[in-house]
Amino acid sequence: MAHSHSYELVHVDSYADTLVIDMSVGPDSITVMTDMDDLVQRVAIRAASDSEDLPAPVSKAQIAEAEAQLGFALHPLLARLYREVADGGFGPDYRLLPLLGPGSSVAGEYLSRREASVGVEHPEWPEGVVPILTWGCAMYAGVDCLSEGGQVLLFEPNPYSGGSWDQCWFLDSASLAAWLETWLAGTGWFEEDAFERDDLIEPQPWDQAAIRLSSGA
Template structure:
């Protein structure tokens, strides 16, 4: 989906709040929570993601429920919070590129990740089931705004993203 230029971050925040209104999500994160994650990652959080955590909830929003910034007692993955998820990806053999942060656990070792180095929060996919961990990471060529808008419209697919380029097709680790 191409980004709807008429949709503002304010519109998205209001739509996400309405979408999750009937869910029992954690209270919003604090500015200190955001700063601690930014310090750990070494890059500022993309503006829309920052606002979602500060103005909607400290986790639980999105099609696969964003991991909380801190342990809220409501786990949205096998990890208590985003710090634990980030450190779980610290594999010396296949590290994530700097600034790429696990955001949503899709199950079966698959994750939706976000690039903190990009102002619009470019989304990434992690799926080691396609071949191996060396080929698990691939860019989605979709911003967080586009990804959240797709989710709000009910078009975020379950399973592998359709725009994911299969980088593992020539993998010899199979």
Template sequence: MRSVARAGTLPPPATPEAVVAAEEVIGFPLPHLLRRLYLEVANGGFGPDEGVLGVSGGAAQGNFADIAELYQDGPDPSGRIPAGLVLIYDWGCTIWSLVDFRDPAGAMWCSHEGECWPQGVNLAEWLTGTLARTLTVETLLQSQPTS
């Protein structure tokens, strides 16, 4: 399991036009850190395992090409995921990490089986935790509120 991308395996940084196009589809600006990572480091692919999704032209995950493609039909047809929460990382088994684009710090959320809840960390803390393996799919599911 890859935790940090090997040298030379990340896609090139996103173009400013791709970032603006994603923001237009989503209707919110990218959180500051995510914008810098896309524009200065790589267009996705960084982070845990296969890495986070990029914007157009960047790292895909499975059948998902980019964050705007996932968002363009609305954040969630069931209405359970609030507008502005953007799917960014697929843990598998219908478990997703989402970034809150309404928050400049990029508060992180989790979605599983139609439920969505805040993680209590921002994007920087999420990246640090996933790379250090202190934040795992198991810890995400343990934090799910009980109904």
């Protein structure tokens, strides 16, 4: 049955069950949130099937603690993964890092890399990009929490020969949601059979790298 009202989500507390709806505008935002709910659920199912001993999800207080340490908010979808799926231990290859320490963690890796990038001629790590997993060989996947979609970046320092680090940054996916879909579908460049496929899409040089590194943002 068709309904005469249209709805738009105007506020969602990502860490609680709070939903405020404006009944006077279009349905696009609700569609987006419904899609995100479905994606998070599918990630949770895959995570549980891949590991029998997933860490427990983090608390709202731990999200707040991490954001206080970072100095900015986590991308909403990334926060949902840690709140609703697990505190790391899922995802492609070496799997997502835990959010907080004492060992290697999202917050810890970010802070150490940013500290090494402040006040130097050639900063290595841009503000707002949190490392979420290591690919090995000093390579990292990072989520740009300052971008609307949470673009996923690849940091590949092995070819570095001096000068600006922008040559080491690549755009893996335009959004965290799309990156997760690629992982769920088994079509990422990081899959074992990736280079046997004709439709493989490899990370491309990140065109914002130079300005983000030089501006500190």
